[in-house]
Amino acid sequence: AQTVTQSQPEMSVQEAETVTLSCTYDTSESDYYLFWYKQPPSRQMILVIRQEAYKQQNATENRFSVNFQKAAKSFSLKISDSQLGDAAMYFCAYMYGGSQGNLIFGKGTKLSVKP
Amino acid sequence: DTGVSQDPRHKITKRGQNVTFRCDPISEHNRLYWYRQTLGQGPEFLTYFQNEAQLEKSRLLSDRFSAERPKGSFSTLEIQRTEQGDSAMYLCASSLTQGDKNIQYFGAGTRLSVL
Numbered sequence: 149a150q151t152v153t154q155s156q157p158e159m160s161v162q163e164a165e166t167v168t169l170s171c172t173y174d175t176s177e178s179d180y181y182l183f184w185y186k187q188p189p190s191r192q193m194i195l196v197i198r199q200e201a202y203k204q205q206n207a208t209e210n211r212f213s214v215n216f217q218k219a220a221k222s223f224s225l226k227i228s229d230s231q232l233g234d235a236a237m238y239f240c241a242y243m244y245g246g247s248q249g250n251l252i253f254g255k256g257t258k259l260s261v262k263p
Numbered sequence: 264d265t266g267v268s269q270d271p272r273h274k275i276t277k278r279g280q281n282v283t284f285r286c287d288p289i290s291e292h293n294r295l296y297w298y299r300q301t302l303g304q305g306p307e308f309l310t311y312f313q314n315e316a317q318l319e320k321s322r323l324l325s326d327r328f329s330a331e332r333p334k335g336s337f338s339t340l341e342i343q344r345t346e347q348g349d350s351a352m353y354l355c356a357s358s359l360t361q362g363d364k365n366i367q368y369f370g371a372g373t374r375l376s377v378l
Contacts, residue, residue, distance in 0.1 A: 152305075181365055183366075185369075191371065192266075192267075192369050192370055192371040192372065193306075193354070193369040194369070195366055195367075195368075198365075198366065239305050239306070241305075243365060249294060249296070249311065249358060249365060249367070250296060250308040250311055250319065250321075251296075251298075251306070251308065251367060252308070253305030253306050253307070254305050255303070255304055255305050256303075256304075256305050
């Protein structure tokens with residue numbers, strides 16, 4: 149069975165600094181997708197960034213980028229120039245490419261941003 | 264487009280009562296997912312629909328749970344004879360079968376408290 153592990157329950161970063169959130173996953177499949185979702189307090193979950201496993205190039209979205217290490221099954225999220233609005237729970241998620249599309253989530257990392 | 268909407272946002276019920284939640288997906292999305300999220304955990308998949316057909320159910324979806332999507336638009340999730348262990352956030356998400364890069368868009372959720 150596929151699993152997703154986020155080993156950092158909480159992280160803290162100073163405003164304008166850079167922080168990296170870790171995620172590892174376990175799968176025997178070669179066709180899959182990886183996601184980072186952000187869940188602000190009492191607000192809906194929104195997609196931060198998406199990575200297709202067959203693509204070697206790391207995905208980037210403005211201040212957000214990933215370090216995708218397929219052999220190591222690692223998928224970390226780097227947030228540059230952190231802003232107060234980045235404070236939230238961040239969830240790493242896996243989706244098997246051949247499935248009907250349900251996501252498997254990690255337990256999340258709570259990110260605090262200090263002014 | 265107003266995104267995925269869920270109703271109610273909060274529900275408090277007594278043990279043994281039945282509850283029903285509603286999800287309205289993004290209008291052109293043919294896939295609809297239900298997840299459950301307990302405190303300190305990531306969302307866990309419950310079930311999913313493609314149009315009006317329920318195609319997959321998780322082992323978490325006990326016999327007391329039933330979901331419908333009668334016309335391939337909105338969906339309802341009913342929990343019969345609620346138990347305290349059912350207390351959680353119930354999240355709905357929707358996506359397109361093709362295109363949009365397998366991205367699931369989430370609603371704000373329905374928080375259920377069983378007393």
